Amino acid sequence: MRLSIRALLLVLLLSIAMAAQNPPSSLNSNLLREWRWRLLGPSSPAGRAWTVVGVESDPKTLYVTTAGGGLWKTTNRGTTFVPVFDTYASASTGAVAIARSNKEIVWLGTGEPASTRANSWGDGVYKSTDGAKTWTHMGLEDSRQISAISIHPVNPGVVYVAAMGHHWGRGGERGIYKTTDGGETWTRPLYVDDVTGFIDLQMDPKNPDVLYAAAWQRVRWGNGDMTESGPGSGIYKTIDAGKTWTKLTNGLPTDPMGKIQISIARKNPLVVYAAVLTGEPGARGKRTSEQGGVFRSADGGKTWTRTNPMTTSYYYQEIYADPGDENTVWMSVFELWRSTDGGKNFEKVNMRHVHDDLHSIWIDPNDTSFVAVSGDGGVSISHDRCATWQQAVLPIAQFYEVNVDNQDPYFVYGGMQDTGHWIGPSQTYDMEGITAHDWIKLRWNGDGMGIAADPRDPNILYIVQEFGNTSRLDLRTWDRTELQPDNEEAKKRGATHSIRYDWSPAFALSRHNPDIVYLGSNYLFRIHGPSGAWEIISPDLSRQQEKSPKGITDGYHSYGALFSVAESPVNPQMLWAGADDGPVWVTRDAGRTWTDVTGNFPAGAPTYCVVHKIEASRFSPAVAYVAYDCHTREDIRPYLFATRDFGKTWQNITGDLPEKGSTYVIREDPINARVLYAGTEFGVFVTIDGGGRWVKMQNNLPTVAVRDMRIQERELDLVAGTFGRAIWVTDIAPFSEMTEATLAKTVHLFAVKPATLFKLRETYGATIEELNGDMFFRAENPPYGTMITYSLKEDVGGEVALKIEDAEGKPVRTIQAPGAAGIHRVNWDLKPDKDEKAAAPRRGELTLSEADFRERVPAGIYRVTLTAGGASETRTIAVRPEARDGVKQGNVRK
Numbered sequence: 001m002r003l004s005i006r007a008l009l010l011v012l013l014l015s016i017a018m019a020a021q022n023p024p025s026s027l028n029s030n031l032l033r034e035w036r037w038r039l040l041g042p043s044s045p046a047g048r049a050w051t052v053v054g055v056e057s058d059p060k061t062l063y064v065t066t067a068g069g070g071l072w073k074t075t076n077r078g079t080t081f082v083p084v085f086d087t088y089a090s091a092s093t094g095a096v097a098i099a100r101s102n103k104e105i106v107w108l109g110t111g112e113p114a115s116t117r118a119n120s121w122g123d124g125v126y127k128s129t130d131g132a133k134t135w136t137h138m139g140l141e142d143s144r145q146i147s148a149i150s151i152h153p154v155n156p157g158v159v160y161v162a163a164m165g166h167h168w169g170r171g172g173e174r175g176i177y178k179t180t181d182g183g184e185t186w187t188r189p190l191y192v193d194d195v196t197g198f199i200d201l202q203m204d205p206k207n208p209d210v211l212y213a214a215a216w217q218r219v220r221w222g223n224g225d226m227t228e229s230g231p232g233s234g235i236y237k238t239i240d241a242g243k244t245w246t247k248l249t250n251g252l253p254t255d256p257m258g259k260i261q262i263s264i265a266r267k268n269p270l271v272v273y274a275a276v277l278t279g280e281p282g283a284r285g286k287r288t289s290e291q292g293g294v295f296r297s298a299d300g301g302k303t304w305t306r307t308n309p310m311t312t313s314y315y316y317q318e319i320y321a322d323p324g325d326e327n328t329v330w331m332s333v334f335e336l337w338r339s340t341d342g343g344k345n346f347e348k349v350n351m352r353h354v355h356d357d358l359h360s361i362w363i364d365p366n367d368t369s370f371v372a373v374s375g376d377g378g379v380s381i382s383h384d385r386c387a388t389w390q391q392a393v394l395p396i397a398q399f400y401e402v403n404v405d406n407q408d409p410y411f412v413y414g415g416m417q418d419t420g421h422w423i424g425p426s427q428t429y430d431m432e433g434i435t436a437h438d439w440i441k442l443r444w445n446g447d448g449m450g451i452a453a454d455p456r457d458p459n460i461l462y463i464v465q466e467f468g469n470t471s472r473l474d475l476r477t478w479d480r481t482e483l484q485p486d487n488e489e490a491k492k493r494g495a496t497h498s499i500r501y502d503w504s505p506a507f508a509l510s511r512h513n514p515d516i517v518y519l520g521s522n523y524l525f526r527i528h529g530p531s532g533a534w535e536i537i538s539p540d541l542s543r544q545q546e547k548s549p550k551g552i553t554d555g556y557h558s559y560g561a562l563f564s565v566a567e568s569p570v571n572p573q574m575l576w577a578g579a580d581d582g583p584v585w586v587t588r589d590a591g592r593t594w595t596d597v598t599g600n601f602p603a604g605a606p607t608y609c610v611v612h613k614i615e616a617s618r619f620s621p622a623v624a625y626v627a628y629d630c631h632t633r634e635d636i637r638p639y640l641f642a643t644r645d646f647g648k649t650w651q652n653i654t655g656d657l658p659e660k661g662s663t664y665v666i667r668e669d670p671i672n673a674r675v676l677y678a679g680t681e682f683g684v685f686v687t688i689d690g691g692g693r694w695v696k697m698q699n700n701l702p703t704v705a706v707r708d709m710r711i712q713e714r715e716l717d718l719v720a721g722t723f724g725r726a727i728w729v730t731d732i733a734p735f736s737e738m739t740e741a742t743l744a745k746t747v748h749l750f751a752v753k754p755a756t757l758f759k760l761r762e763t764y765g766a767t768i769e770e771l772n773g774d775m776f777f778r779a780e781n782p783p784y785g786t787m788i789t790y791s792l793k794e795d796v797g798g799e800v801a802l803k804i805e806d807a808e809g810k811p812v813r814t815i816q817a818p819g820a821a822g823i824h825r826v827n828w829d830l831k832p833d834k835d836e837k838a839a840a841p842r843r844g845e846l847t848l849s850e851a852d853f854r855e856r857v858p859a860g861i862y863r864v865t866l867t868a869g870g871a872s873e874t875r876t877i878a879v880r881p882e883a884r885d886g887v888k889q890g891n892v893r894k
Helices: 005-021 487-492 733-737 740-744 848-854
Strands: 038-041 049-055 058-066 071-074 093-098 106-110 125-128 146-151 159-163 175-179 187-190 196-203 211-217 219-222 225-227 234-238 246-248 257-264 272-278 293-297 305-308 318-321 329-332 336-339 358-363 371-375 378-382 399-404 411-416 419-425 446-454 457-465 470-474 479-482 506-509 516-520 524-528 534-536 562-567 575-579 584-587 610-616 624-629 639-643 663-668 676-680 683-687 706-712 717-722 727-731 747-749 755-757 786-792 800-806 811-817 822-828 860-868 871-881
Touching: 038 419, 049 093, 049 371, 049 378, 058 106, 093 159, 106 146, 106 159, 159 196, 159 211, 175 196, 187 234, 196 257, 211 257, 234 257, 257 318, 272 318, 318 358, 329 358, 411 457, 411 727, 419 457, 446 506, 457 506, 506 562, 516 562, 562 610, 575 610, 624 676, 639 663, 676 706, 683 706, 747 860, 747 871, 786 800, 786 811, 786 860, 800 822, 811 822
Parallel strands: 049 358, 093 146, 146 196, 399 446, 399 706, 419 446, 610 663, 663 706, 755 871
Antiparallel strands: 038 727, 049 058, 058 071, 058 093, 093 106, 106 125, 146 159, 159 175, 175 187, 196 211, 211 234, 219 225, 234 246, 257 272, 272 293, 293 305, 318 329, 329 336, 358 371, 371 378, 399 411, 399 717, 411 419, 411 446, 446 457, 457 470, 470 479, 506 516, 516 524, 524 534, 562 575, 575 584, 610 624, 624 639, 624 663, 663 676, 676 683, 706 717, 717 727, 747 786, 786 822, 800 811, 800 860, 860 871
16 A cells, blocks of 8 residues: 555654654663563462363363463473463463364463452453464453353354453453354353353353353452352353353252353263352351252253262362263362262362362363363373373462562562462572572462561561461571461450451561561551560551441442551651551651541542552652552552652652553662652553653563562662562663663663672583473573663664773773664673683583683673763773672572
8 A cells, every 4th residue: 555645744744743752862662672571480389270271183282371371382291381472461361262173273261260359350352373373352352351262163263252241340241252253243142140240151062053151140349258149140051052042940059059160071962060159158168058069961951960069169169071981070179079970979089299279170082091280389280190290380470479688699589379488599500590499488378478588687587478377487497486466465455446457468577677577457566576576556547447348238348457568768767558448547656646648649549449559768758659459449540659748748650551450569769769660460660750651661571460579779670579470580770870861862871780700500410411301490590790781872883892891901801782772781791802812721621610610700890881972981890709608598509
């Protein structure tokens, strides 16, 4: 298509106008294209994998949907998995289906339908026609959670989708949807109401016009309260490709049903199984209705018989008919169970070395000894029908909180969904990188939340789990002291309201006195870590006070407890606290008096949402930042605020953050108070102007929710705790210098981090001695040496030279680097220019590590100079020896 001259002129004028609005000196994503993130791990246990599905025509190929880590694929039966959905708009995935007529056609439903208190969401369905290499969005954006997809076995243009709709409220695209043109257009042949979605959809393996759909009426009213049953729930069947549907009732429960899962026997499709929950959760693990259980139909759903009362909870309750035997049925629930008599009796299957909390199972119909299960610990695979297991390498951990210490190299800490707390190094000096063996688990079960190491002794850790379970742990002896205050004792000490904790309690270790721990219920506790002594230092800081609301009658509510607490790095007397129902409080006298500053936020501020993070400024006690998270109130917009007068007034600094993407955390740069970092549902953003304009720090960081971030101040590293892709780190040292003035300079050479000399370890062997195979987690170390960062205002026509000299001015190394306009990053590996005259050591005279070490420059001070466009700048580079003193953590390879 040709453009007219007039059209070309219009395009040119628009380009000029856009350039005027966004001058080249302004920071933008293009300028950050060379910024890289580095995965740290861990990978075992992996994190929640919702569904595992194999390709029947190619059983070496499996796909795995994850809670917040996208879609993964293996083509070698699980030896290695690779992510295949990293750059798209959603990270949470729930359903995947492969066309039987063409394995290259894959459909993906985003939004994991786990219905938990910590659920992410999706943006509809995607289709790939090249085996998951590329994807096209095919609609249903407002479905939020896709639970199942069925593809016609002969005509892949016919696809059915089960959508749950909005998790935290009414409405959204929910129901059974159908397309006959490959997703170009959709109809909704089955719909119940605005609080009922569809949790399962199964197609008859011999007749694609026959489908069964499971409707589920559920609304999550608050973090811990969900109405999970109702008259809208039930099983529907169509025999005419969705034109008409019949609700099946004969023999099924008459009480209100909840989650229902369906499975059709492959060899005899008249046999259909259903796992049915009824009623609501009751006391002591019981339910308000006991009509649920395992149901079997032998006549295609006309009549049903309850074969077993076995039920679990909405989080599990999966059922799977064995493809080789219509009377063998599996339940992948908390553990794996199997019946060989049509569901009458179940026995627990070997689960040794498999993480509990299972969500799906897939068995190869061509070889039923091959079994794959997915759950809160990732994917486990058996080649001998569950006699033994192997765990897939999937770094999809979901971190609520992260932290760092000050060791050299420093360690990272995190509280993970369902698997407690973990410690791992930010780097090792090993050729293999960071491996699974470098990570330590700190508590045997439960969800991990806040964690911090004593800065004087990193062997002393303070860890918090769900609902305030807090302890002090000594890694050297594994001595543990429980610190959570007793509720009854708290009443005696002045708590006039019932003690309530959030699922993820507010927690902070004092920067000024590391013996002090702050723990938030609806009150704030100050705890002396070594002794366990504690005191209440606040009134009830929540909004709910004595209320005990229930969503079914009172609508949305939270736990009514503190979610965030921050101590001022400048003033030890000053604390900020924020609750999960909106209030923000401040004390300037160590808790003797408190001021509610919630009413000082600007009009329209969401002060009824979760105060997800408060960041107290390093530069002024008057300055603080708040990230509000409103996604549990059906609002997925970002909200960031700042105060510069102790909370008397607040400014909205959300700026131009994308309209969709809840905000979870905000951190202030340690050097430049105008530089801020924000973690959102869909990644990390940076601003260099205090929040006026935000730029996404994406590149190789996958689309993922970032629930927490920490800055290692010595190294100027930003550590991101993602909710689905484990822990990542990136260098932020240059950002403190990224002002409009420096970016407008002809040449700017940023300060260079110190480099460390060390000898490479060979723990896992090298060359012919490599160990562990490919089913082994390995994360990259940073490149040896130090990164040199510079910016050029304009192209210089060719490359530029980075000239490195020693302290006496003797040339050491010249590095040719890009000369294009923009910001560039080049690593100096601490090697000088090659000396052709130098005598090489004889073969076998030195170890690989020693030979490599001798090629590096000695410790000392060096200078690097960049000249371009008639301008020149010089920076120093400190090269230091490896730290050999200080406290080393117990049980961690160094």
